Amino acid sequence: MIQLSKNIRPIERGIRSLVGLLLIYLGFIDTGTIPDALFSFLVGLFGVANLTSGLLGWCPMYHLTRTTASDGE
Amino acid sequence: MQLRGWLVVAFSTLSLCIIIIFGYMAHRTSQETRLNTEYSFIQQRLQTLSWLLGQETRLIQEHFSRMPGPVPDQLIGTEEFLVIQNRQGITRTLGNPPAGWQNASINLDSTDDISHVRIDNKHFLAGTISLDNGLSLTLYRLISHRLEGFHDYSAWSRFVVAAMLTLWLAIWGALILAAWISRQLDRQNRRLFYHAMHDSLTGLPNRLMLRQELERLINQPAAALVALYVLDIERFQELNDTLGHVYGDDLLKKIGERLSRNKLSYELMARMGSDEFGIIALHDKHEQIKEFADQINRQLERPVSFDKIQFHTKLNIGVAVFPEHGEETNSLIQNAEVALSRAKSLKQPLILYKHEDNPYSIARLKLISELHHAIKHHELQIHYQAKYDLESGRITGAEALARWEYGKDNYIPPDTFIPLAEQTGLIGQLSRQMLYGAIRQWHEWYRQGHDIQLSLNICSSDFEDPLFREDIRRCLSQWQVPPGRIILEITENTLMETHDTNRRLLESLRDSGVILSIDDFGTGFSSLAYLRHLPITEIKIDKVFIQGMVDSLNDRAIVKTVIELAHNLGFQVVAEGVEDNQTLLLLQEMGCEVIQGYHIGRPVPANEFEDRLTSKESVTGP
Numbered sequence: 001m002i003q004l005s006k007n008i009r010p011i012e013r014g015i016r017s018l019v020g021l022l023l024i025y026l027g028f029i030d031t032g033t034i035p036d037a038l039f040s041f042l043v044g045l046f047g048v049a050n051l052t053s054g055l056l057g058w059c060p061m062y063h064l065t066r067t068t069a070s071d072g073e
Numbered sequence: 074m075q076l077r078g079w080l081v082v083a084f085s086t087l088s089l090c091i092i093i094i095f096g097y098m099a100h101r102t103s104q105e106t107r108l109n110t111e112y113s114f115i116q117q118r119l120q121t122l123s124w125l126l127g128q129e130t131r132l133i134q135e136h137f138s139r140m141p142g143p144v145p146d147q148l149i150g151t152e153e154f155l156v157i158q159n160r161q162g163i164t165r166t167l168g169n170p171p172a173g174w175q176n177a178s179i180n181l182d183s184t185d186d187i188s189h190v191r192i193d194n195k196h197f198l199a200g201t202i203s204l205d206n207g208l209s210l211t212l213y214r215l216i217s218h219r220l221e222g223f224h225d226y227s228a229w230s231r232f233v234v235a236a237m238l239t240l241w242l243a244i245w246g247a248l249i250l251a252a253w254i255s256r257q258l259d260r261q262n263r264r265l266f267y268h269a270m271h272d273s274l275t276g277l278p279n280r281l282m283l284r285q286e287l288e289r290l291i292n293q294p295a296a297a298l299v300a301l302y303v304l305d306i307e308r309f310q311e312l313n314d315t316l317g318h319v320y321g322d323d324l325l326k327k328i329g330e331r332l333s334r335n336k337l338s339y340e341l342m343a344r345m346g347s348d349e350f351g352i353i354a355l356h357d358k359h360e361q362i363k364e365f366a367d368q369i370n371r372q373l374e375r376p377v378s379f380d381k382i383q384f385h386t387k388l389n390i391g392v393a394v395f396p397e398h399g400e401e402t403n404s405l406i407q408n409a410e411v412a413l414s415r416a417k418s419l420k421q422p423l424i425l426y427k428h429e430d431n432p433y434s435i436a437r438l439k440l441i442s443e444l445h446h447a448i449k450h451h452e453l454q455i456h457y458q459a460k461y462d463l464e465s466g467r468i469t470g471a472e473a474l475a476r477w478e479y480g481k482d483n484y485i486p487p488d489t490f491i492p493l494a495e496q497t498g499l500i501g502q503l504s505r506q507m508l509y510g511a512i513r514q515w516h517e518w519y520r521q522g523h524d525i526q527l528s529l530n531i532c533s534s535d536f537e538d539p540l541f542r543e544d545i546r547r548c549l550s551q552w553q554v555p556p557g558r559i560i561l562e563i564t565e566n567t568l569m570e571t572h573d574t575n576r577r578l579l580e581s582l583r584d585s586g587v588i589l590s591i592d593d594f595g596t597g598f599s600s601l602a603y604l605r606h607l608p609i610t611e612i613k614i615d616k617v618f619i620q621g622m623v624d625s626l627n628d629r630a631i632v633k634t635v636i637e638l639a640h641n642l643g644f645q646v647v648a649e650g651v652e653d654n655q656t657l658l659l660l661q662e663m664g665c666e667v668i669q670g671y672h673i674g675r676p677v678p679a680n681e682f683e684d685r686l687t688s689k690e691s692v693t694g695p
Contacts, residue, residue, distance in 0.1 A: 035227040039234040061245055
C-alpha cells in the first residue's frame with residue numbers, strides 16, 4: 001500500500017492546482033481553443049492529474065522517483 | 074540531485090529536437106498537401122474556364138479584333154486573373170491583374186504546367202492550358218498566406234499540445250531513469266559500504282565500523298557508560314599453527330556466532346584483528362562490567378568442536394570505559410587494547426583499564442624522544458658516588474652513575490630513564506658513553522695520583538653483546554687502565570634472566586681482566602650456593618636490607634648472614650645505602666669491607682669528587 005504522505009511543497013501544490021484547472025477548462029469545457037477531440041481529451045486528462053496531485057499534495061511520480069531512490073534494501 | 078538535473082535537461086533537449094523535427098515534417102507535409110490541392114484546383118478551374126470560354130470562341134475572336142469589349146468578368150474571382158493569348162501573341166486579361174504582370178516570366182512551353190510567379194512582391198501560382206483554336210489560357214492565383222505554414226488554427230493547437238505532452242513525458246522519463254540509476258548506484262554503494270565496514274570472514278562489523286559506532290555513542294547525550302571490551306582468544310595462534318588456518322577461521326566464525334546479539338545484549342560486536350573481537354556495550358553502573366564479561370565467558374564455556382578435536386576457548390578481555398578511560402574514540406580503543414595486553418601478560422580473564430598501567434602515555438613517548446636526543450648529544454652526565462673502605466678508612470673507589478639533568482635543577486631518576494633506554498634499545502649507546510667517560514676519568518685521576526676502583530653498571534643487553542665486551546677491552550687499553558681497576562656491576566635479576574648463558578659470558582668478561590660484582594643482592598632469587606660457581610669477586614647487598622638494619626633485627630640478621638656467607642665463599646662485600654653512622658658502625662662490626670651511601674657521599678660530578686679525593690676526607694671524622 002502506498003503511503004500518501006505529502007511530497008509536494010505548498011507553492012508547487014498551488015501551481016499544480018491552477019495549471020490543472022486551466023487544462024481542464026481547455027480540455028473539457030472550452031472546446032474552441034483545442035478543436036481536436038483526442039488532444040483536448042489528453043489535455044483535460046493531464047489537467048485532472050495535476051489538479052488531483054495539487055489537492056492531495058502528493059505526486060505519484062515524485063513518490064516513485066524520489067522515495068525509491070532513498071529506500072530499498 | 075545532479076544526475077536528475079542533467080537527465081531532465083538532456084531529455085528535454087532531446088524531446089525538443091524531436092518536436093522540431095516532427096513539427097517541420099508536419100509543416101512540410103501540410104504545405105505540400107495544400108499546394109497539391111491548389112494545383113488540382115487551378116487545373117480544374119482552367120478546364121472549367123476553357124469550357125466556358127470555348128462556348129464563346131467566336132465572341133473571343135471578335136473581341137481580339139475589336140478590343141476592348143464586354144467581358145464576363147464575373148467568371149474570375151478577386152484573387153486571380155486570366156490571361157488569354159492568341160496565335161499572334163496578342164494578349165487579353167480578365168480580372169484585375171497587378172500592374173507588372175507582363176514582366177513576370179512564366180514558362181508557357183509545357184502545357185498543364187503550374188509554376189510559381191512573383192509579381193509585385195506577390196506570389197502567384199500560374200497554370201496554362203491551350204485550346205484547339207490556337208488560344209492559350211493562363212490562370213494566375215494569388216498564393217494564400219495559409220499555404221506558408223500550418224494552414225489553420227486546429228493544426229497549430231494540435232502541434233502545441235503534442236509538443237507539450239512530449240516534453241512532459243520526456244521529463245517524467247528523465248526522472249524515472251534518474252531514480253532507477255540512482256537506485257542502482259545506491260545498491261552498489263551499499264554493497265561497497267558493507268564490505269568496507271564488515272569483516273569478510275565472520276561477516277561481523279570491522280574495526281572501522283566499531284570506531285564509527287563508538288564515535289556515535291560517545292557523542293550522543295546519554296547518561297549510560299560506554300564500555301569497550303576487547304577480546305582475544307587464548308592459544309589461537311597455537312590452533313592456527315597446529316591445525317591450519319581453515320580451523321582457525323572456523324573457530325573465529327563459531328566464536329562470532331556464540332557471541333551474537335541474541336545471546337548477549339550489546340550495541341555492536343566487531344572483529345578488530347586476527348583473533349581480536351571488540352564489543353561495545355552500554356552500562357548503567359561499573360559493576361555491570363564484570364557481569365557482562367562473565368556473560369561473554371559463559372557463551373564460550375562449551376568447547377568448540379571440530380571434526381576431530383574439541384577446542385576449549387579462553388578469552389582475555391580488556392575493558393575501557395567512556396568517559397573516564399578516554400574522552401575520544403582513539404584513546405578509548407587504544408586503552409582497551411592496553412588493558413587487553415595487560416590481561417594477556419598477567420594471564421587474567423578480565424582487566425579494566427587503569428591509567429597507571431599504561432606504559433604508552435604521551436609523556437612517556439615525549440620522554441623517550443628527549444632521552445634519545447640527550448644521549449645523542451651527550452647531555453647525560455656521569456656522577457660518581459664514593460665507596461669507602463671501612464678497614465683503611467679511605468675512599469677506595471667510586472660508582473659511576475648516569476645523571477640526566479632535565480631542565481634547571483631537575484633530575485630524572487635513573488629508575489625512570491634506564492628502563493626506558495633498555496626498552497627502546499638506547500641502552501647500548503648509553504652504556505658505552507658511560508664506559509668511555511668513566512674510563513677516561515679514571516685515567517685523568519690516575520694522572521693526578523688517585524688510584525681508585527671504578528664501578529660501572531651494565532645491563533643484560535650489554536652483558537650479551539659481544540661487541541660491548543670488545544669495546545671494554547679496547548677502551549681499557551686505549552687509556553692504559555689496568556682491567557683490575559674496573560668493576561662491572563650486574564644486578565642479580567639480570568643474572569637470573571640470563572641464567573643459561575650467563576656463566577660463559579661472565580667468564581669471557583672476567584677473562585678480559587675486569588672485576589665482576591653482583592648488584593642489588595638479595596632482591597632476586599639467587600642463592601649464594603648458585604653464585605659460588607660464577608666468576609664474581611664482589612657482592613653488593615641491596616640497600617633495602619642496609620637501611621632496615623638499625624630498626625629491624627631480621628634485616629640485621631640477613632646482612633650479617635650474607636656477609637659471613639660471602640666471606641666464607643671468598644667474596645668481598647659492599648653495603649649500599651648507608652645513611653647514618655649507626656649503620657656504618659654496625660657494618661664495621663659485622664666485618665663488611667666497603668660501604669656506599671649518602672652518609673659517605675651523594676653522587677657528585679667528577680670535579681667535586683676530585684676535591685674529595687684530594688682532601689682525603691674520612692667519614693668517621695667530623
